[in-house]
Amino acid sequence: MPPKRHLTARRVRLGCELRKLRESMGMKSREAAALLGADSVQMSQIESGVAGVSAKRLRRLAVHYACTDEGLIEALVAMATDRTRGWWEEYRGVLPPVFLDTAEVEHHATALREIVITHVPGLLQTTDYARAVYTYMMPGLPDSELTPRIEHRMRRRCVIEGAEPTPYETIIHEFALRVRVADRAVAQAQLHQILTQIEDGHATVRIIPADQDGFAGAEASMMQACGPVPQLDTVLRDSPTGTAFIDAEPQLNQLRTLFRKVEKASLSPAASRDFIHRLTKEL
Known part of the structure; x- marks a missing residue:
């Protein structure tokens, strides 16, 4: 070929x-x-x-x-x-390739599992939340580059909201829910967005309370995109130099173990939903 x-x-x-x-x-x-x-x-x-x-x-x-x-x-x-030309191809030449690769990996995953410590997961973010994060992390970014980044992030949600949604489970630290990336109104809307995704069956959410004993996973943020067979799993981890796509079996096994440890430190989905409800009243 x-x-x-x-x-x-x-x-x-x-x-x-x-x-x-x-x-x-x-x-x-x-x-x-x-x-x-x-x-x-x-x-x-x-x-x-x-x-x-x-x-x-x-x-x-x-x-x-x-x-x-x-x-x-x-x-x-x-x-x-595979000859799929997914929606992300519309952004080729507009956004860095890693944006397209992330969407492609998510599209082909049989399940998605994510751990986030500092920010709400991209798949659950509101438009205003995403705009605040990008604006803060990349000050001076012109609208011609900011707008497609936000739009791309919103379109990624199709993987969990489509006709054949990919099972999605995320573990979120309380810190990520309490940090106001913008103002109180944006924070409130973001919490309600997470609750809506839970109630609509698009996401299984577990929360790690800030006062949880035995949690030392501050560097645990990652997304595991499960393949059709375990050998084809991929883990995405953000770093100061960009997003790394990890597929080496020893590293995958290590990160799978880390996910299980973090999961043990989190609340059940039902208790997590109640936790977020209480938080909406506090903010």
Whole structure:
């Protein structure tokens, strides 16, 4: 297949998984290329996501890599043959690629699990809340760049509000709910928005109270996008240098463990809903 014009997180992930399978067999890139009647440059392009790979070629590689996990193979074939042009493509060239990659990862996830400590999750934010966050974090951002960022964040909600919503669970620290990123009216509207999403069945929300003993997870913020098989899970973590897409199995296992620990420190969904109701009266 010819090289792809745009690299996406999904395409890069496919190439990464094929490289992992090849390396698990101790096979060199040129040896794998020979199996496809290609050269090492073409193989490098496939494994870097620059070039696509057909379902037939992928299955051939899976046989030679001694991969017998049918679930994984079928998931990789689905990734290789997917021709989806999602709504996020409208923002290509308008927003940084990480915005598009995040929306694409969310779109293809079988479930989404998130931990947030300092801000309300993007999927639950109101327009005014999002505007306040972007304006504060990126002062001087012109409206021509601010507006599409806010619009993109609002459109991401389709993944949990659509006809076939993706199951979404989030753990939010009380701190994130109490911080007024703008004023009291924005804070109140944001809390009501979260309650509406809970009542409409779009989100399962758990709260970590500020006085909870045994919680040391101040750096725990992350989103886990579950794949069709566990090997294809992706964790998104924000850092000072940008959003990292984590797919290495040792790191995934570590972060899954962290999620379970944070979950234990949180209230039940019912108690969390009541907690937010009480907070709306306090603010």
